[in-house]
Amino acid sequence: xxGNKYYSAGQHRGNTGEGQLHLKDDNVGEFTQFExxxxxxxxxxxxxxxxxxxxxxxx
Numbered sequence: 001x002x003g004n005k006y007y008s009a010g011q012h013r014g015n016t017g018e019g020q021l022h023l024k025d026d027n028v029g030e031f032t033q034f035e036x037x038x039x040x041x042x043x044x045x046x047x048x049x050x051x052x053x054x055x056x057x058x059x
Contacts, residue, residue, distance in 0.1 A: 006030075 036044040
C-alpha cells in the first residue's frame, strides 16, 4: 500500500510509522483486489499480520 498513489505517509506533523490511504467514492473501484468476503475477513487479517511480521513491519 505504501506505493499506492492514494497513500500519504505523513498523516500529521510528527508522524512516525503511520500513514493514511485516501479512499473516496471516485477511487474505491481501484481497490477491488483487496476486498475480502465477510466469512474470510478474519483469515485475511491474520494472513496480512503474518506477512508484515515476516517482512519486519511488525515488531
